[in-house]
Amino acid sequence: MGELLEAVFENAYEAIVVTDPDGKILLMNRSYREFLGVDNVVGRHVTEVIENTRMHIVAQQGKPEIAEIHRIKGQNMIATRIPIMKDGKVIAALGTVMFQDVQELSGLAAVVDHLRDELSYYKRELQRRLGAIYHFDEIVERSPRMKELKAFCQKVAKSDSTVLITGESGTGKELFAHAIHAGSRRKMGPFIRVNCAAIPDTLLESELFGYEEGAFTGAARKGKKGKFELANHGTILLDEIGDMPLPLQAKLLRVLQEKEVERVGGVRPIPIDVRVIACTNQDLPSRIREGAFRVDLYYRLNVVSLNIPPLRERLEDLPELVSTLLKQIVETTGVHVREIDDAVWDVLRSHSWPGNVRELRNVLERAVHLMDGDVLKKEHIWLPGSGKPLPVSPVRPLKETLIAAEREAIMRAMEAASGNKLEAARLLGISKSSFYQKWEKYNRDKLV
């Protein structure tokens, strides 16, 4: 064993040196001697043999030094120095030096640094694309009810509970859902939103839970992850949950209970770690009474419930909301609003705001387009139900005009239907999912 150890020591690729507690060399292997171009070193003080050495210091202080850069003969080496202890006292120090030129290593380190930079860039990008786009700071509140609600939400965000957010259309449910995710421990994870009403019933199951290869007859489609799997370690927002078809409600309930999903055509369940936030502007208890919503799912979702009050019940928020929304509108339109006439406030306060903050935003956007100077006046404000004709806007290219007209029609239908989307779809004579798709198109464009 002794001979074997000696041979291993002598032939090791790394340079090895052992000193006594005073720094006198006890052993130095061939690799090290050849590198230094020395012989007969045993008994000499380490500082006489190795330049810039710290072996004697490590032997004295008893503190190891791991993977330190050690410059010898004009080259940077990687040195590790370890005190050898016995009965609490240093009896020797062991030093190893890696000969690989550090140049190579620093090249590698530069590659790693570069990859790390790229990785954090992509993480940020992904976070921007998948993650929450609103934070609590962006939620405007002045009224006591909204202040209280926001404070409560900030607490809720820290927990991992399922949240049910209710409130009329345009009150800011989605805004709160984003902020809850952004304020939670999952904030670095994905934020995936699914509008349960915009996806045709037949596709919703595979959208939510994914499907396995060959799950659909006739098509050799490759398997696909569902939104739940995509939201793993993050949050899923199930928007318009009140519109989820009953058979899917049963499946969703199982997912919430078991914390695992089963893809369409799949055989084994996939464990998931997802926080669920559900939103609706429907009255779920009455949907339950109609037999359209499962009571057990309602209780599963309603662990923490948040009800966002309509704008007409918190008009104190108006001035701050107008100023925030105008700032956003100005950013996209470039129109400057220097002043708002007092009469504007009377008009805004007297309206019932069935479309809530979203409607306020639309009204302001229209007004800004109609302004000719930099003062926002009463005549620029057009409110549905006011009996006044919609102001005529200047001639624009046909494509733009058609898009604007469709958007206007959607908004007016929503206003006429007091924010009830099913009723708005009926007024426009289009299907529910087609309405939701258009609604998404015109509202999402602004969000992202």
Ligand SMILES: Nc1ncnc2c1ncn2[C@@H]1O[C@H](COP(=O)(O)OP(=O)(O)OP(=O)(O)O)[C@@H](O)[C@H]1O
């Ligand atoms: N308190 C608020 N502060 C700032 N902006 C707000 C506030 N509430 C709502 N908004 C804005 O109003 C618009 C509508 O909000 P959001 O989409 O969150 O409403 P919603 O309740 O989810 O609507 P829907 O039920 O129709 O989906 C968004 O542009 C949002 O930024």
